[in-house]
Amino acid sequence: xxxxxxxxxxxxxxxxxxxxxxxxxxxxxxxxxxxxxxxxxxxxxxxxxxxxxxxxxxxxxxxxxxxxxxxxxxxxxxxxxxxxxxxxxxxxxxxxxxxxxxxxxxxxxxxxxxxxxxxxxxxxxxxxxxxxxxxxxxxxxxxxxxxxxx
Amino acid sequence: xxxxxxxxxxxxxxxxxxxxxxxxxxxxxxxxxxxxxxxxxxxxxxxxxxxxxxxxxxxxxxxxxxxxxxxxxxxxxxxxxxxxxxxxxxxxxxxxxxxxxxxxxxxxxxxxxxxxxxxxxxxxxxxxxxxxxxxxxxxxxxxx
Numbered sequence: 001x002x003x004x005x006x007x008x009x010x011x012x013x014x015x016x017x018x019x020x021x022x023x024x025x026x027x028x029x030x031x032x033x034x035x036x037x038x039x040x041x042x043x044x045x046x047x048x049x050x051x052x053x054x055x056x057x058x059x060x061x062x063x064x065x066x067x068x069x070x071x072x073x074x075x076x077x078x079x080x081x082x083x084x085x086x087x088x089x090x091x092x093x094x095x096x097x098x099x100x101x102x103x104x105x106x107x108x109x110x111x112x113x114x115x116x117x118x119x120x121x122x123x124x125x126x127x128x129x130x131x132x133x134x135x136x137x138x139x140x141x142x143x144x145x146x147x148x149x150x
Numbered sequence: 151x152x153x154x155x156x157x158x159x160x161x162x163x164x165x166x167x168x169x170x171x172x173x174x175x176x177x178x179x180x181x182x183x184x185x186x187x188x189x190x191x192x193x194x195x196x197x198x199x200x201x202x203x204x205x206x207x208x209x210x211x212x213x214x215x216x217x218x219x220x221x222x223x224x225x226x227x228x229x230x231x232x233x234x235x236x237x238x239x240x241x242x243x244x245x246x247x248x249x250x251x252x253x254x255x256x257x258x259x260x261x262x263x264x265x266x267x268x269x270x271x272x273x274x275x276x277x278x279x280x281x282x283x284x285x286x287x288x289x290x291x292x293x294x
Contacts, residue, residue, distance in 0.1 A: 029186060032182060032186075033182075033183075033186055033218070036179040036182055036183065036215070037173070037218055037219065037222045038173055038222075039222050039225070039226075048218065048221070048222075049221050049225075049233050049236075050214055050217060050218040050221055052236075053214045053217065054186055054187060054214065057187065057214075058187065058188050063188075064189065078203065080240075081213045081240050082239065082240060083237070083238060083239045083240065083285075084217065084236075084237075084238055084240075085235070085236065085237040085238075086235065086236050086237075087234070087235045088232075088233060088234055088235065091232065091233075
């Protein structure tokens with residue numbers, strides 16, 4: 001079967017992933033997270049940079065299950081994160097409210113030697129200060145295996 | 151913080167390796183990360199869920215936790231740096247009990263008016279398997 005014979009994926013590009021409430025990195029949670037890494041939290045109020053992922057993922061307007069559902073995919077089928085990229089304009093700080101905005105960039109159906117038919121989901125998320133100043137932008141790519149189409 | 155690379159020209163040379171960061175992954179940390187990520191996926195919490203999916207017999211570490219090991223390695227290598235950009239592929243799983251090692255190599259050094267911009271290849275390996283994470287990071291060191 002050629003790729004042209006696959007049914008098209010849901011048309012979700014452009015769907016908003018804006019958060020409904022500001023995300024705040026709690027200082028206590030940051031300390032607990034750093035402790036799992038064998039590291040001390042920074043004394044200057046900056047948060048561990050991995051919060052680029054946590055703050056955007058938790059603060060966006062969808063859970064992972066909800067994001068999968070937007071793509072007509074059951075989260076129980078096992079979405080797999082494939083890649084992440086981030087560009088920081090400023091360091092992240094604890095107890096600072098951040099607004100999360102973002103959108104789905106694409107959902108592309110393809111064949112994979114490893115996974116059979118799968119949809120490749122790419123979405124962008126941004127953190128901004130309350131005054132609109134950009135703090136970071138991240139792009140995540142997930143693979144959604146479509147075993148029913150294999 | 152000790153243990154970082156010197157900012158000397160010799161230490162910040164293309165091809166220089168970054169000090170490795172090692173940690174043993176435990177299931178208690180995965181429970182904490184499930185809270186940080188608000189992610190109740192049972193493959194991180196219950197070995198029976200992992201077995202049911204045919205993925206092994208130990209709980210699987212969260213991908214962002216794996217990435218956090220890499221970032222921590224960078225922070226230890228360059229204690230006064232600013233992380234500017236990061237791009238990684240999640241290429242494999244890390245399981246409870248795995249001894250993981252994060253490391254990297256400097257691939258580009260640019261001395262600029264504001265400081266030194268460094269690009270590194272970075273990776274995370276578990277028990278000598280193929281990298282679970284591979285990618286590149288860009289950091290800026292302040293001007294001395």
